[in-house]
Each structure stands twice: as structure tokens, then as C-alpha cells.
Amino acid sequence: MKKLLLCLSLMVGLSISTSTFAQKTDAPKYLGNVEGVKEYSLNNGMKVLLIPDGSQSNMVVNIVYNVGSKDEGYGEKGMAHLLEHMLFKSTKNLGDIKKQLSDKGGAANGTTYYDRTNYYEIFPSNDENLKWAIQMEADRMINATILQSDLDKEFSVVRNEFEIGENNPSGVLMEKVFSTAYMWHNYGNSTIGSKEDIERVKAPTLRKFYEKYYQPDNATLIIAGKFDEANALKHIAENFSVLPKPTRQLGGTYTVEPAQDGEKTVELNRSGESKLVAAAYHTSAYADKDYAALAALGEILTADPSGYLYKSLVETQKVSSIWVYAPEVRDAGLMYFNFDVPKDKNLEVTKNLVRTELDKIGSIKYNAEDLGRAKSKLLKQIADNKNNTVSFAISLTEIIGAGDYKLAFLYRDNVENLSVADIQRVAEKYFKSNNRTLGVFVPSANETRVQPAEFRPEQIAALTGNYKGKALEKDVAPFEATIANLKKNVTEGVLSNGMKYGLINKEVKGDKIIATFKMLLGNEKDLAGKNEIGKLTAVLLKSGTKTKTKEQIQDRLDQLKSSINTRLYGQNFIISVNTYKNNYAEVMDILKDMVTNSTFPQNEITKTITEQNTNLEGQLKDPEAIAQNELQRLSSPYPKESVFYTASLQEQIDNSKKVTRDQIVNYYQNILGTNNGLGTVLGNIEAKNVVASLENTFGKWNAQSKYAEVKPTYFETKKLDKNFLTPDKENAIALGTESFKMNQKSPDYPAFVLANEILGSGGFLSARLPMRLREKEGISYGVGSFINIPVSNDVASWGYYALLNPTKRNAVESAIKEEVSKALKDGFTADELLTNKKSYANIQKTMLGMDNTLINLVNKKLQYGISLDEYDTLNSKIADLKLDEVNSALRKYLTLDKVTSVYAGDFNKK
Known part of the structure; x- marks a missing residue:
């Protein structure tokens, strides 16, 4: 799916000189600290939130404007989102924003709702x-330039996003x-627009919208992670406090959606294999206490496997899956249910x-x-979010849009204080047929x-004004994001059955523990066709x-604010x-019970196969799914029995229907093992306790099938351009790949990595x-290239992707081939080399500040014996x-x- 200062013309009738700005520097005013969120304000009306976290090695700067699709008028549908795209173009003082973001090597985005x-x-x-x-x-x-020449290119990129x-x-x-549910309120309009x-x-026209809403009194700046607070406040004062407070009054929106007076219905006719039923009920604003009760009710109704609707519809296989969604919005929102229906x-x-x-x-x-059960799950989600500081800072975007950042804490408090009576009350209040979007007008009397x-x-000001939150959490110990520091904090060992482990001693906010385990399974013979x-x-x-x-497993994990996820591909069984x-x-202990005592009930097998097949049926005419599947089949034509074989989408459906419980039990008893x-386990926990738990969980779980790595076969790709028609699909995709022989020990590996950086x-x-x-021609919303260079074999590949309007198929093909040909013929420039070296180095530093990167590096060392120093060596x-x-x-x-x-889309469109 998410993106210096001195303007002489802020809006109609406002003209301020550069010298005036320079004389008006004011320090942000401290307002208070709510559970580690320090709030400040500027005289021009701008709000500032600082969320320091010394355990991070990254920081995020997030600015939120209180403007979205709700604020769009007649002829302006999609303007807020289009403006978001345009603000990545250029400014009067800094110039090309995207280039500078690229040079910095961080992760950046913009989102609109x-x-x-x-x-x-x-x-x-x-x-x-x-x-x-x-x-x-x-x-x-x-100071955004908002040039018509940029808009001429960007509108087609946004249109392509719409088509996706x-x-x-x-x-x-x-x-x-x-x-259909909203008669008057703008929540009925899609954010992506018309x-x-x-x-x-x-x-x-876009500039008028920009000058009205992009002002300090309509913005909240959030800085979170590891940063110097004094310097942050100094920079904010120097750059934001000098901006004058606008004289215009925004006024806000005042449309109130009237009570719905009968069930409504809408029918959608489109090409595809998916069957869906949906229902929406008018409910509450995020600020309303009812929102917490409704969130809990949504879990009570839809949770797998305990939900009432889940049991009555999924358990009985009347539908294959169910999910619920209630946006965190400023005004009265909806609770939306989606039911996937088997073909x-x-x-x-x-x-x-x-x-x-x-x-x-x-x-x-x-x-x-x-x-x-519902409270445990919701509070787990809240805790997980709050204890990931960077993600928390970004998630506050939605809460600020809903009225005030403190509403996030009030929502948590409301969840903690929920009673059964609250659940009963909202169930009876909102879930009436005349408040549902499905049906027809039926005259009746005495309706409630x-x-x-x-x-x-x-009202929101009264709710949040004096809110203090809970006691502040302890400061987390800093952790320097370097390989040298990682090496100091890693302990390695081997369990009694030969399983290798790594322990990373790193304190994470909230005392979180994160672990990823990888089990290498079976051999070519034992895995054939499985x-x-x-x-x-x-x-x-x-x-x-x-x-x-x-149900008991899921309930207990929710109560413990924890999760266990398992997946398998090829010879790799992953536990997170x-x-x-x-x-x-x-x-x-729960994980040990899962891996050693699973029973595989037949009804769960049937439900899982039905759910997966319903999802696959939805992909049978989806351009992206088709292109990915067919490219893999064309470029890597393994025999059907191979562990590397890629089955067609229909084959996957047919094959899963043939799977029996006996086959699953046999796989579990003979193939799985540690x-x-x-x-690797990451967190602030005593090594002896971790090792003891690992030994208890995995130390005696041994596979009967002997492990022998199955090496991939090298298939030389051939020049081919193949179309796959997907009628009545608005978006198309282009995917390509070339195979070659290389591994990460190759002398050419660093140079090819950088070449791919420059190219795509x-x-x-x-x-x-x-x-x-995207930038010059505006014919693709998303385009780029990627490489797959293995560690233990030399079957490598380069690839590209592009999302496009079907009518731009030939233009996209030509542009990609021309750019690759130009790079091969003329080479890259010295400036490109220097710029991409810098951005690549910064990206690697950013990545090293992420816990999953640290875990993956240690796991790579455990599996392949590759020194942690190789990370720095490659960068050097x-x-x-x-x-x-x-x-x-x-x-x-x-x-x-x-x-x-391969190209997949409706290429008959004109």
C-alpha cells in the first residue's frame, strides 16, 4: 500500500518578509508528559510531540496535517491524496525532495486518509x-513548488495507484x-478520489487547497526514537516557530450523518473469481467510549476460533473467512464486516x-x-504498538486525525475498563437491520x-485537556547499532540435539522478547511432491x-500479549x-506443546484448505498473482516432484484438496524437527533462562527424516515477452527476470549490488x-529492480517490476528496455556512483537499527558460518x-x- 522556511505568499492577503521570519524565533512551550510522550506548542498554533527512546538507533520525524478526503469539496475528490504525492517533488529552498531523501538513505513515505x-x-x-x-x-x-509540469506527470501515477x-x-x-452507507458525510468518498x-x-487549484491546510496551526510534528531533545527543540524553534500563524479560520467540517432509516444494499459486478458478502453499521467516533466496546465486540464476533460469527459461518464452512474493520476516525464511523465465500x-x-x-x-x-478474551487481544495489540517507538509515532497519525493524540491512551483505558454490560449495550444499540447497509426501504412504524x-x-478538548496517563515507564538502555556492538552482545551455543542458537542481549521497550527460529528439513526423496x-x-x-x-492456545497467547507464527517453504520451517x-x-511452553503434541483436527484441516483455496480463487484473474506465478514457472521449470516446483494457481487449489490428515500427520511425525x-532470541533476559527454555522446547524434538540440502538447478532464462490477459482489470503488471551464476562470495557481488541500486x-x-x-513519464505508480544472490549456491537472478495502466503496456516495455540498454551501452556516471554509495551506506545503517536485521544477521552466521563482520566488509x-x-x-x-x-492485464483496453 503510506509520504528553507521563507515563503512570501502563504495565502490570499498574507505577505511576510524574510527578515520578519528571522526575528521571530520562539522556543516551544512545554505542556506536559503523558506516558513518555512530551507535548509542546508553538505560538503559531503548531503542536509538537517528542517520544525519546534510547534503545533505538533510528529516529522518525513524522508531521501530521489535519486534512484528508473528508475536507474535499465538489470537484476536489482525491485532491488531498494528490497533494501528498506532489509534496515529494520540490520546494523553493531545498529543491528536489526525493533526491535528498535518497541521499540520506532512510525510509520515507506519505499517506492520506x-x-x-x-x-x-x-x-x-x-x-x-x-x-x-x-x-x-x-x-x-x-514552500512547495506545485508545478503544472510535475502535476502532468504525477496525476497519471496517482491514477495508476487508483487502478491498482x-x-x-x-x-x-x-x-x-x-x-452507500453515507448519504451526506464525506467518509462515503474514497480517499484515493475520483x-x-x-x-x-x-x-x-491544488495550490489553493495546499495554502489553506498546510499551515503550522493545522499540523502536529512528532519526533521519536533516539535523538537529542535539546537539539530537536532548537531546530524546531529555528525552522517552525518563525512561520506566522495564519489569519484564516479553518472552521472544520460540520456535516452530521443523519440516522439511517432502513437497510440499504449495493451490488458490485466485476470480473473475478472471488465471492464476497459485506455489511456495515453506523457506529461511533474514535473519541467515543463506545469505540472501545465496539472493538472488543468485533473481536468477540469474528476471532478465530472463538468468535460467534466465526463459529456459525466459518466453522460450518458457509463462508471461508471473516474479518472486521472500524476506522479510527474523527466523526461517527462504520463497523465493516467482510465475508469471503467459497467459489x-x-x-x-x-x-x-x-x-x-x-x-x-x-x-x-x-x-x-x-x-x-477480547480485552487480552486488544491490549496485546496496544502494548505491542506502544513498545515499538517508531511504529507508535507513525500510528499516532490516525489518532491525531481523530482529534488528539491522548485519545490513544484513553482508548486503552476504555478497553481496560470494559464490562460485559458495555458489550451488551453497543451490540443492542448499533446492530439493527435498519442501520445496516444491505437492504431495501421497508415502511414500518415505531422503529428505534x-x-x-x-x-x-x-468535547474532545474536555476529554483530553487534563488527561495525565499512567506512570512513566523506565528509560531503556541505549544500544549502539554497529556490528562491533552486536558482537559484544551475542552469545552462541548448541542444544543437546545439535540445534544452534544465538542470544542478543538488547533491551527493547516494554521488555519485549523477539525470536526467529529456522529448521532445515528433509531431503530430496522424502520431500518429493509434498x-x-x-x-x-x-x-x-x-x-x-x-x-x-x-481456542485455548489463542486465548492464552492473547492474555500474554504474545504471538507465535509458523510457516514453511521448501526445506525451511520458520517459527517467529x-x-x-x-x-x-x-x-x-505453549510452543513446545504445539510442536510436540499437535493433533490436527479434521475440521480445522478442512477449514484451512477452504480458506486458502478461496484466497487462491480470488487470485485466478488477478494480474499481479498471475504474473508472479507464471514468471516463476517460466524461469524455473522444475519437475512437479521437486521441492522448488512452482505449481500454477489452479494446481495449488487442486493439490490442497487432495491433502489428507494422514499425510499431514506423517509429515509432522517424520519431517519436522529441530x-x-x-x-536467535533478542531481548534483555538472562542467558541461562533462555538456553533452558530452548533446550526444553527444542532439545528433544528430532526429525526422523535425515536432512540433506537440496541444491537448486540453474536454468538459463531466454528472451521472451509473454502476455496474460485479465479482462476487466483496471491495473496491469510487468515482471521480468534473468538468471546468472553468482553467490555472495563472488568478487563481483559488491559491484553488482551497487549496479542494481543505480539501475532500479x-x-x-x-x-x-x-x-x-514514474518521475519523468508518469506511466507507472511502482517500478524498480531487485536481485536474488544466494549464499550457499550460485543460482542467482536479477529482476524488474512495474505497475501500469494496461494501455501503457508498450510504453512501459520500451522505457524499461531503453533504460537497461542505455546503462549497458553507456554505463553509469561518476555522480550516480557517488550518490548511490552514500545512500546505500545510509540505508544499511538504518537497517542495522532494526531488531529483525540483527536477528537475521546472527541466524545467517549460525546457518552458513558467515562472520558478522561481513556486513561491514561488504559495505566497505x-x-x-x-x-x-x-x-x-x-x-x-x-x-x-x-x-x-511477463505482462498481465486487460490489454484489449483502449
Whole structure:
């Protein structure tokens, strides 16, 4: 799916000189500290939130504007989102924003929704990056150029993004349901907007929208992670406090959606294999206490396997899956239910069954067990989010849009204080047939209609004004994001059965513990033809054990604010654990029960196969799924029995239907095991306790099948351009690949990595392919290249991708081939070399500040014996590369004469 200062013309009638700005520097005013979120304000009305976390090595700068699609008028549909794209172009003082973001090597994005727009940058922590990000955000707040020439290119990129969404049946259905549910309020309008408005809007109109809403009194700046607070406040004062407070009054929106007076219905007719039923109910604003009760009720109704709707519809296989969504919005929102329907079910019959079950929501007698289960899951989600500081800072975007950042804490408090009576009350209040979007007008008398409460600004101010939050958490110990420091804090060992482990001593906010385990399984003979069996076995490990039902496992993990996820591909069985220090031992006991005592109930097997097949059926006419699947089949034509064989989408459906419980049990008993495994645990926990738990969980779980690595076969790709038609799909995709022989020990590896960076994957949309197709010609929303260079074999590949309007198929093909040909013929430039070296180094530093990167590096060392120092060694080699080495590597391994390409879309469109 998310992106210096001195302006002489802020709005009509406002003209301020440069010297005036320079004389008006004011320090941010401290307002208070709510659970580690330090709040400040500026005299011009701007709000500032600082969330320091010394355990991070990265920081995020996130600015939120209180403007979204809700604020768009007639002819302006999609303007907020289009403006978000334009603000990545250039400013009067800084110039090319994307190039500078690319040079910095961080992660950046912008997102738009109903109530807000935000822009964020994640960088390695240092004052240079902090100062630049603050300067940049201040500059593009008032000095964006918004050139018609840029808009002429960008509108087609946004249109392509719109078309991508149009390929998703569930997304389009949700959009239609929202639109039908709302008669007057702008929540009924899709954030992506109207394609016609996007195409027709002119730069001067977009500028008026920008000058009205992109002002300090309508913005909240968030800085989170590891940073110097004094310097942050100094930079904010220098760059933002000098901006004058506008004289215009925004006023806000005041439309209140009237009570719905009858069930509505909408029918969507589109090409595709998916069958869906959806229902939406008008509910509450995020600020309303009812929102917490509704969130819990959503879990009580839909959770797998305990939900009432889940049991009545999924458990009985009337639908294959269910999910619920309630946006965190400023005004009264919706609760939306989606039901995926298997291909062989009658849609009309299923719709009536769904309606019947929905009608029971208000009459069900909910109990304390229901509430406890839902609260555990919601509080786990809240804790996980709050204890990931960078993610928390970005997630506050939605809460600020909903009225005030403190609402996030009030929501948590409301969840903690929920009673069964609260659940019963909202179930009876909101879930009436006349408040549902499905049906027709039926005259009747004495209806009790639903009118959600309106929350005016003064009500939210009263809710949040004196809110203090809970006691502050302890400061987390800093952790320097370097290989040298990682080496100091890693302990390695071997369990009694031969499984290798690594322990990273790193304190994480909230005392979180994160672990990833990788088990190497089987051999060519024992795994032959068992791909679908293996994948299903991994998914079903949490479906019940000799001591616990699936429901009991999930309930306990939610109560412990923890998760265990398992997946399998080829010879790799992956287990991911996310928990907390105090709960670690019990979570590992649950994992042990799963891996040693699973029972694989037949009804869970049937449900899982139905759910997976329904998802696959939805992909049978999806361009992206088809292209990925067919390219893999064309470029790697393994025999069907091979562990590397890629089955067609229909084959996957057919194969999974043939899987029996006996096959799953046999795979579980003979193939799975940890004696050829490895794994890393990260957190602040005593090594002896971790080792003891690992030994207890994995030390005696041994596979009967002897492990022998199955080496991939090298298939030389051939020049091929193949079309796959997907009628009535608005978006198309181009994918291509070329195979060659290389591994990460090759002398050419560093040069080829950098060559790919320059060609298609480096920087922030600044590599050659995105610059040509997205920035210059506007014919692709997403375009780039990628490489797959293995460690233990030499079967490597380069590839590219591009999302496009089907009518641009030939233009995209030509542009990609021209750019690759130009790079091969003329080579890259010295400036490109220097710029991408810098951005690559910064990206690697950013990556090293992420816990998953640290875990993956240690696991790589455990599996392949590769020293942690290789991370720095590779970066040093890339930094020392000469231009001719990079150009030579590109020409040695890449040629258009061997690129296999597939194009999937409705290419009959005119």
C-alpha cells in the first residue's frame, strides 16, 4: 500500500518578509508528559510531540496535517491524496525532495486518509539527519513548488495507484458499501478520489487547497526514537516557530450523518473469481467510549476460533473467512464486516445466511469469558504498538486525525475498563437491520433508530485537556547499532540435539522478547511432491494439541500479549515468537506443546484448505498473482516432484484438496524437527533462562527424516515477452527476470549490488527505472529492480517490476528496455556512483537499527558460518568501488537477450 522556511505568499492577503521570519524565533512551550510522550506548542498554533527512546538507533520525524478526503469539496475528490504525492517533488529552498531523501538513505513515505495527511522519514540517529528532516518539513509546509509540469506527470501515477486498488474486489466492495452507507458525510468518498477529478485538477487549484491546510496551526510534528531533545527543540524553534500563524479560520467540517432509516444494499459486478458478502453499521467516533466496546465486540464476533460469527459461518464452512474493520476516525464511523465465500457456494443463499447471523448480534448474551478474551487481544495489540517507538509515532497519525493524540491512551483505558454490560449495550444499540447497509426501504412504524453521538472540538478538548496517563515507564538502555556492538552482545551455543542458537542481549521497550527460529528439513526423496502438505502442516500447528484446543492456545497467547507464527517453504520451517520478558517461559511452553503434541483436527484441516483455496480463487484473474506465478514457472521449470516446483494457481487449489490428515500427520511425525535447526532470541533476559527454555522446547524434538540440502538447478532464462490477459482489470503488471551464476562470495557481488541500486532499487524513487517511468513519464505508480544472490549456491537472478495502466503496456516495455540498454551501452556516471554509495551506506545503517536485521544477521552466521563482520566488509567494498568495476559487473551479468518478461492485464483496453 503510506509520504528553507521563507515563503512570501502563504495565502490570499498574507505577505511576510524574510527578515520578519528571522526575528521571530520562539522556543516551544512545554505542556506536559503523558506516558513518555512530551507535548509542546508553538505560538503559531503548531503542536509538537517528542517520544525519546534510547534503545533505538533510528529516529522518525513524522508531521501530521489535519486534512484528508473528508475536507474535499465538489470537484476536489482525491485532491488531498494528490497533494501528498506532489509534496515529494520540490520546494523553493531545498529543491528536489526525493533526491535528498535518497541521499540520506532512510525510509520515507506519505499517506492520506479521511481526516489527515502525514509525511515521515526514518533515519539513523544523528543531529545532521534530525536537523535536515525538520528543515525539510518546515520548507515543504509552505514552500512547495506545485508545478503544472510535475502535476502532468504525477496525476497519471496517482491514477495508476487508483487502478491498482480497482483490481481488488474486497477493496472495491468496501468502497461501494461506504459510499452507500453515507448519504451526506464525506467518509462515503474514497480517499484515493475520483479518477476524473484526479485527471482534471490544475496546479493553481491544488495550490489553493495546499495554502489553506498546510499551515503550522493545522499540523502536529512528532519526533521519536533516539535523538537529542535539546537539539530537536532548537531546530524546531529555528525552522517552525518563525512561520506566522495564519489569519484564516479553518472552521472544520460540520456535516452530521443523519440516522439511517432502513437497510440499504449495493451490488458490485466485476470480473473475478472471488465471492464476497459485506455489511456495515453506523457506529461511533474514535473519541467515543463506545469505540472501545465496539472493538472488543468485533473481536468477540469474528476471532478465530472463538468468535460467534466465526463459529456459525466459518466453522460450518458457509463462508471461508471473516474479518472486521472500524476506522479510527474523527466523526461517527462504520463497523465493516467482510465475508469471503467459497467459489462453490450460492451467493444469494450465503448472503441470507450472513444476514440471519448478523441479526443475532443484538440478542446474544455475552459473558465475562468473551470479554476477557477480547480485552487480552486488544491490549496485546496496544502494548505491542506502544513498545515499538517508531511504529507508535507513525500510528499516532490516525489518532491525531481523530482529534488528539491522548485519545490513544484513553482508548486503552476504555478497553481496560470494559464490562460485559458495555458489550451488551453497543451490540443492542448499533446492530439493527435498519442501520445496516444491505437492504431495501421497508415502511414500518415505531422503529428505534440509531443516531451516533457527535463529538465537537470542545468535547474532545474536555476529554483530553487534563488527561495525565499512567506512570512513566523506565528509560531503556541505549544500544549502539554497529556490528562491533552486536558482537559484544551475542552469545552462541548448541542444544543437546545439535540445534544452534544465538542470544542478543538488547533491551527493547516494554521488555519485549523477539525470536526467529529456522529448521532445515528433509531431503530430496522424502520431500518429493509434498509442498502443499508441508505448508498446511505448518499453518495447522496452532489448531489444537493434546492439552489445549485452538481456542485455548489463542486465548492464552492473547492474555500474554504474545504471538507465535509458523510457516514453511521448501526445506525451511520458520517459527517467529513475539512476547515479553515475564511471559517468555510460558510462551515457549505453549510452543513446545504445539510442536510436540499437535493433533490436527479434521475440521480445522478442512477449514484451512477452504480458506486458502478461496484466497487462491480470488487470485485466478488477478494480474499481479498471475504474473508472479507464471514468471516463476517460466524461469524455473522444475519437475512437479521437486521441492522448488512452482505449481500454477489452479494446481495449488487442486493439490490442497487432495491433502489428507494422514499425510499431514506423517509429515509432522517424520519431517519436522529441530536437530538441523537454528534460531536467535533478542531481548534483555538472562542467558541461562533462555538456553533452558530452548533446550526444553527444542532439545528433544528430532526429525526422523535425515536432512540433506537440496541444491537448486540453474536454468538459463531466454528472451521472451509473454502476455496474460485479465479482462476487466483496471491495473496491469510487468515482471521480468534473468538468471546468472553468482553467490555472495563472488568478487563481483559488491559491484553488482551497487549496479542494481543505480539501475532500479536504490534511493527514494531516484534510481534510473523509477526516475524514467514514474518521475519523468508518469506511466507507472511502482517500478524498480531487485536481485536474488544466494549464499550457499550460485543460482542467482536479477529482476524488474512495474505497475501500469494496461494501455501503457508498450510504453512501459520500451522505457524499461531503453533504460537497461542505455546503462549497458553507456554505463553509469561518476555522480550516480557517488550518490548511490552514500545512500546505500545510509540505508544499511538504518537497517542495522532494526531488531529483525540483527536477528537475521546472527541466524545467517549460525546457518552458513558467515562472520558478522561481513556486513561491514561488504559495505566497505561497496564504498571503495570504482566506476568501471560497477559498469563491468552490470555488463558481465545482465543482457536483454536473456530477460524473460511477463505482462498481465486487460490489454484489449483502449
